[in-house]
Amino acid sequence: MDNCIFCKIASGRIPAAKVYEDEEMLVFKDIEPKAKVHLLAIPKVHFKLLSQMDENSSAIVGRMMAKIPDIAKESGCQNGYRLVINQGGDAGQEVFHLHIHILGGEKLPLNIV
Numbered sequence: 001m002d003n004c005i006f007c008k009i010a011s012g013r014i015p016a017a018k019v020y021e022d023e024e025m026l027v028f029k030d031i032e033p034k035a036k037v038h039l040l041a042i043p044k045v046h047f048k049l050l051s052q053m054d055e056n057s058s059a060i061v062g063r064m065m066a067k068i069p070d071i072a073k074e075s076g077c078q079n080g081y082r083l084v085i086n087q088g089g090d091a092g093q094e095v096f097h098l099h100i101h102i103l104g105g106e107k108l109p110l111n112i113v
């Protein structure tokens with residue numbers, strides 16, 4: 001997707017503070033962190049919304065979820081973390097390329113992303 005900021009990060013066209021990368025996912029630091037640790041995990045393939053997942057993309061997200069615990073722990077979330085997916089306008093989704101917020105590194109308040 002040409003004008004998708006997260007596709008540009010995934011392809012290296014714009015920089016990000018990457019903490020993990022493999023053939024199908026990328027994890028990088030949120031540019032405006034809402035917690036001591038605030039990472040975003042994205043699939044490299046573009047899809048907009050959780051509600052648009054098909055069999056292939058949900059399998060990718062499943063494999064991402066399986067890797068997140070180790071990535072979170074290695075990034076400073078030793079005592080737990082929160083995963084958030086904002087779906088659509090009411091949730092305040094700003095970037096329409098599916099992403100999983102990983103928040104932790106401190107005791108989290110209830111409303112942060």
Ligand code: AMP
Nearest residue numbers: 005016029030031032086092093094095
């Ligand atoms: P959401 O509201 O769920 O769509 O969250 C989008 C998130 O992307 C926000 O927390 C932003 O701070 C973050 N963000 C936007 N642009 C960038 C960027 N270039 N690098 C890292 N994080 C970004």
Ligand code: ZN
Nearest residue numbers: 004007046097
């Ligand atoms: Zn995209």
